[in-house]
Every structure is written in structure tokens, then in C-alpha cells.
Amino acid sequence: MEFNQVVSNRREITSFSNRPIPSEVLDSIVEVAILAPTGNNLPSREFIVVQERKMLDHLSEATPYVKWLKESQAAIVITGRPNISKYWLQDGSISSGYIWLSAVNEGVGCAFGAILNTTDNEESEQREGYVRDALTIPKDRRILAILGLGYVKENPKKKQMIPKNELVHYETFE
Numbered sequence: 001m002e003f004n005q006v007v008s009n010r011r012e013i014t015s016f017s018n019r020p021i022p023s024e025v026l027d028s029i030v031e032v033a034i035l036a037p038t039g040n041n042l043p044s045r046e047f048i049v050v051q052e053r054k055m056l057d058h059l060s061e062a063t064p065y066v067k068w069l070k071e072s073q074a075a076i077v078i079t080g081r082p083n084i085s086k087y088w089l090q091d092g093s094i095s096s097g098y099i100w101l102s103a104v105n106e107g108v109g110c111a112f113g114a115i116l117n118t119t120d121n122e123e124s125e126q127r128e129g130y131v132r133d134a135l136t137i138p139k140d141r142r143i144l145a146i147l148g149l150g151y152v153k154e155n156p157k158k159k160q161m162i163p164k165n166e167l168v169h170y171e172t173f174e
């Protein structure tokens with residue numbers, strides 16, 4: 001797919017069909033995640049690919065906003081390593097964007113489930129703890145997000161875009 005088409009077609013998909021994702025398609029998406037840049041080129045993020053139905057169902061209870069994992073055919077959990085780099089959060093976030101666009105390019109829908117909550121430690125610990133226990137993630141890793149993947153069952157409604165002049169400033173802010 002043309003890059004511009006990938007970017008403009010990207011939406012959050014939260015309704016998935018039960019068509020499985022071929023392993024080579026999932027592998028291609030993971031390869032793109034690895035290509036995402038990191039600050040100082042440090043290995044500050046790691047990925048866990050989940051395909052087992054039972055685990056996807058279990059992870060769907062990690063927060064009230066990841067119920068779509070019950071329908072998704074796979075998930076990629078993004079973890080960060082604060083001990084390795086001060087940029088772990090940016091690095092993990094960039095990789096999630098790469099995964100999302102790569103999925104679109106492969107014709108696969110993607111949903112983003114936030115796990116990390118930087119403004120509420122207790123909430124974050126609870127969410128991360130749930131995913132950590134389920135996937136045996138070591139304590140020195142933070143858990144940023146779970147991306148759900150699958151073929152689209154239902155497309156989202158057209159979204160209202162914020163006008164460019166409200167978002168983009170040239171030369172100075174004012």
C-alpha cells in the first residue's frame with residue numbers, strides 16, 4: 001500500500017472477525033516494530049506476541065478499555081526498560097505507532113489499549129500487575145500498552161478531524 005494511504009486509512013479497529021492472522025503476516029508486523037528507532041539506539045523496549053485464545057481473553061480484563069481483546073486474533077504487548085534508557089516511554093510509544101501502521105499495511109486492524117498510567121501510580125500498578133502476572137514479565141519492565149490485532153469486522157464511524165490551523169503553528173506558537 002502507498003505510505004500516504006496507510007496513514008490516512010489508519011483507524012482504531014475494535015471489532016474483529018474470527019479469521020486468523022497468518023503467521024507470516026504477524027511476523028511482518030513484528031519485524032516493523034523492531035525497526036522503530038530508540039533514543040541512543042538502546043534496547044529499551046521489548047514485545048510479547050500473544051495468540052493463545054485463553055490468554056487474550058484473560059488480558060481483555062486488564063482494564064475496562066481493552067474488551068476488544070476477546071475478539072482480536074493476536075496481541076502485542078509493549079514493555080519498556082527504564083533501567084536501560086530514560087527514553088523508554090518515547091521508544092515504546094514510537095514502536096506502537098510503527099506496529100499500528102504496519103498492521104494497516106498488511107490489511108490487519110489494530111486497537112490500542114493503554115496499560116501504563118503516568119498520572120495515577122496506584123492504577124498503573126494494578127493494570128501493569130495484572131498483565132505482568134499473566135505474562136511473567138520481570139519487575140524491572142514497565143508495561144505501556146497492549147495492541148489488539150485482527151481482521152476488521154466493523155469499520156469505525158468517520159471521524160471529525162481537528163482543523164490543521166488549530167494544531168500546527170509555524171515559526172512561533174502565537
Ligand SMILES: Cc1cc2nc3c(=O)[nH]c(=O)nc-3n(C[C@H](O)[C@H](O)[C@H](O)COP(=O)(O)O)c2cc1C
Nearest residue numbers: 010011012013014065066111112113114115156159
Ligand atoms: C495513548 C493512547 C491510548 C489509548 N488508549 C486506548 C484504550 O485504552 N482503549 C481503546 O479502546 N482505545 C485506546 N486508544 C485509541 C484512541 O481512542 C483512538 O486512537 C482515538 O480515538 C482516535 O481514533 P482513530 O485511531 O480511529 O483515529 C488509545 C490511543 C492512544 C494513542
